[in-house]
Amino acid sequence: MITFSERQLKIPRLMRPVYLVTGGQSKFDRAIPEKRTEELCIDAFTMAAELINLSPAELKRYIHSCYYGHFADHFGDQLLGEAVIHDRLGLDPLGNVGIKTGGATGGSTLWEAVKTVASGYSDCALAMGWERMDEVPTDEGNFLISCAADKDWESALGQIYTGYYAVMAQRYWQIFGKAEESFRRTLAEISVKHHGYARMNPFAQAPLKISVQDVLNSPVVAYPLRALDCCLMSVGAACAIICDEKTALELSKSSPHKPLRIWVAAGSHTLRPADRRRMEIPLLPNETKDQYRDLGRRFKGADRYPGFTGFLAARMAALYAYGMAGISDPKKELNLLELHDAFTISDVQTYEDIGIRPYGEGRDYVESGDCYHTNPHTGRPGKLPSNISGGLIGCMHAVGATGIMQVFEIATQIWHRWAEIHGDDRRWKEFNREKPSDWTDLQVKGAKRGMAISHAGVGSHVTATILMDPDHLLIAN
Amino acid sequence: MAMFGQVFVKKGKYRIKGDFHHLAAHTPIRDADNAFSLCGVTNPRELTYIHSYGGEAVFFESLSRGTLLASRCEHHACECRGTTYLPFRIYCPDCLKRNRVIDVTDEAKRSARIYTFMVCERSGAFSLLEKPIKFINIAFDGIDTVLMSYLSLGEPRIGMEVVPIFKRRDPSYTILDLSWVPKGTPAEELKPGFEF
Numbered sequence: 001m002i003t004f005s006e007r008q009l010k011i012p013r014l015m016r017p018v019y020l021v022t023g024g025q026s027k028f029d030r031a032i033p034e035k036r037t038e039e040l041c042i043d044a045f046t047m048a049a050e051l052i053n054l055s056p057a058e059l060k061r062y063i064h065s066c067y068y069g070h071f072a073d074h075f076g077d078q079l080l081g082e083a084v085i086h087d088r089l090g091l092d093p094l095g096n097v098g099i100k101t102g103g104a105t106g107g108s109t110l111w112e113a114v115k116t117v118a119s120g121y122s123d124c125a126l127a128m129g130w131e132r133m134d135e136v137p138t139d140e141g142n143f144l145i146s147c148a149a150d151k152d153w154e155s156a157l158g159q160i161y162t163g164y165y166a167v168m169a170q171r172y173w174q175i176f177g178k179a180e181e182s183f184r185r186t187l188a189e190i191s192v193k194h195h196g197y198a199r200m201n202p203f204a205q206a207p208l209k210i211s212v213q214d215v216l217n218s219p220v221v222a223y224p225l226r227a228l229d230c231c232l233m234s235v236g237a238a239c240a241i242i243c244d245e246k247t248a249l250e251l252s253k254s255s256p257h258k259p260l261r262i263w264v265a266a267g268s269h270t271l272r273p274a275d276r277r278r279m280e281i282p283l284l285p286n287e288t289k290d291q292y293r294d295l296g297r298r299f300k301g302a303d304r305y306p307g308f309t310g311f312l313a314a315r316m317a318a319l320y321a322y323g324m325a326g327i328s329d330p331k332k333e334l335n336l337l338e339l340h341d342a343f344t345i346s347d348v349q350t351y352e353d354i355g356i357r358p359y360g361e362g363r364d365y366v367e368s369g370d371c372y373h374t375n376p377h378t379g380r381p382g383k384l385p386s387n388i389s390g391g392l393i394g395c396m397h398a399v400g401a402t403g404i405m406q407v408f409e410i411a412t413q414i415w416h417r418w419a420e421i422h423g424d425d426r427r428w429k430e431f432n433r434e435k436p437s438d439w440t441d442l443q444v445k446g447a448k449r450g451m452a453i454s455h456a457g458v459g460s461h462v463t464a465t466i467l468m469d470p471d472h473l474l475i476a477n
Numbered sequence: 478m479a480m481f482g483q484v485f486v487k488k489g490k491y492r493i494k495g496d497f498h499h500l501a502a503h504t505p506i507r508d509a510d511n512a513f514s515l516c517g518v519t520n521p522r523e524l525t526y527i528h529s530y531g532g533e534a535v536f537f538e539s540l541s542r543g544t545l546l547a548s549r550c551e552h553h554a555c556e557c558r559g560t561t562y563l564p565f566r567i568y569c570p571d572c573l574k575r576n577r578v579i580d581v582t583d584e585a586k587r588s589a590r591i592y593t594f595m596v597c598e599r600s601g602a603f604s605l606l607e608k609p610i611k612f613i614n615i616a617f618d619g620i621d622t623v624l625m626s627y628l629s630l631g632e633p634r635i636g637m638e639v640v641p642i643f644k645r646r647d648p649s650y651t652i653l654d655l656s657w658v659p660k661g662t663p664a665e666e667l668k669p670g671f672e673f
């Protein structure tokens with residue numbers, strides 16, 4: 001049993017309010033042979049400037065330091081790629097730094113930018129993330145990803161990261177899912193939902209109109225996970241502009257939307273799941289110790305926490321972030337989520353880690369219809385829609401950009417500019433994608449608060465980013 | 478290709494012999510939909526790394542001798558004293574004192590069972606394992622962690638009793654030298670080079 005000290009569990013504090021002013025993203029795809037990475041970053045940056053009615057040159061005059069999320073140097077075959085992008089964006093002589101935390105790189109990049117503004121070091125910071133995963137064939141890509149596991153104890157075992165992750169999925173599938181066919185269908189529903197939402201998103205790489213049966217018929221990758229349960233491998237870039245209050249207001253003078261308050265917190269856990277030791281479940285504000293007393297009785301084998309069924313890093317990131325933003329019940333106080341759906345089953349695991357449902361009951365978030373933009377059972381708005389972007393399964397997973405894409409997508413919702421940005425015919429044409437004839441406005445009505453979870457691999461790093469309309473804060477800070 | 482790269486340590490320095498890389502030409506990437514105009518270029522490359530196991534070397538050497546090592550914190554002032562690690566950890570993650578190396582081969586043979594598993598139909602480039610790969614995590618009596626490895630025979634299930642096998646002939650000196658089979662598997666069914 002391991003324990004944590006009170007000092008370690010302190011709720012993090014920002015020294016001053018921090019705002020997300022604008023953001024942008026490139027087209028996402030499996031390969032983009034016609035563009036260099038810097039072109040994608042310039043696309044994202046230009047979009048960020050245009051959304052607040054500034055030119056890129058005008059926006060650049062405000063930036064004081066830069067945070068670059070790019071996970072895999074060996075994918076792009078360019079060490080110090082951050083310096084290349086920084087130079088091409090023409091941001092010399094500003095200080096800049098590269099950030100890499102696997103799948104959580106995008107979230108970690110925002111974490112750094114927010115802290116830099118909160119501390120007073122900078123009044124305006126650029127967070128830009130990208131990934132170039134098309135410079136090698138897929139099997140070599142899988143090899144390069146497997147290098148993020150422990151090279152002596154794991155990577156040699158098949159050079160396939162899915163395998164290291166999927167042992168946890170198997171445990172969840174059998175313990176909490178009870179290996180039920182009905183649970184398998186619930187997982188498939190997540191894939192249908194995310195590929196379906198991707199159809200309305202011109203940036204998205206994998207728009208598909210599919211059925212639960214299509215998912216269940218797709219090739220097995222690692223039973224019970226099938227090809228359509230897995231996230232994408234992508235190329236693309238996304239960025240956000242992070243400011244203090246004064247600069248945020250100044251930058252927003254001709255912007256149609258207001259700057260949003262932002263908080264980011266991070267957690268971690270062992271790189272090798274094998275090293276996980278027993279501990280007590282850290283409780284979120286909407287949980288009690290009593291509710292988990294009989295967890296091992298209700299789900300045989302669930303008495304070891306986190307075992308292989310939960311992600312401690314996600315729980316800790318949520319615990320810190322809820323404390324920072326004053327959230328006492330995420331189900332009631334948040335209006336939408338973007339979760340790290342690396343696999344359909346990890347999506348379910350995360351519902352529990354962040355307290356949307358108690359441990360063991362994650363599937364209910366999907367089965368109740370709460371996770372949808374429009375609840376398929378009632379035809380009414382879903383209580384807490386998730387992954388309207390299409391997520392990592394439908395939109396993209398250009399690793400360093402993913403966490404920033406999620407936050408940007410939430411921002412477009414809170415700004416109530418989702419339809420304008422995703423429905424624009426010119427954008428569909430520019431990306432050489434056909435806008436579906438049944439294109440639907442997925443704006444979440446009345447969205448004021450959202451959260452994005454950015455997650456690395458087996459749960460080594462996780463960040464929780466909360467965005468709020470500044471006129472709908474939960475606590476004054 | 479003359480000779481694979483080989484490395485020895487002498488007087489505290491690496492001494493290298495043989496070929497560590499091979500030269501190959503770049504080739505152009507052209508756009509077949511756009512008059513075969515130039516898009517990019519391939520960058521072929523082959524590298525051999527020189528990697529030290531450091532304080533874990535004893536673990537990998539012992540696999541080739543049919544022994545499974547774990548490590549345990551025995552520091553009197555450590556709040557997690559007595560915790561036993563496999564994967565082997567050189568230092569205790571709590572007190573950062575050097576762990577004691579212990580032989581757990583007999584415990585593994587007696588009490589190992591599958592905590593979780595996954596049968597993976599795909600592998601990445603450079604994988605030396607046959608597909609499908611049967612990943613297993615193994616729980617043992619007296620060990621606080623759940624080692625990842627692979628099952629060589631049979632179909633895995635949670636709770637299944639397994640025993641370790643070791644690649645004692647032509648070992649690779651990697652984690653691949655350790656594998657598992659269902660308890661009761663006869664010796665003649667083991668893959669070439671493996672022994673109990």
Ligand SMILES: [Zn+2]
Pocket residue numbers: 550551552555556557558569570571572573574
């Ligand atoms: Zn110790």
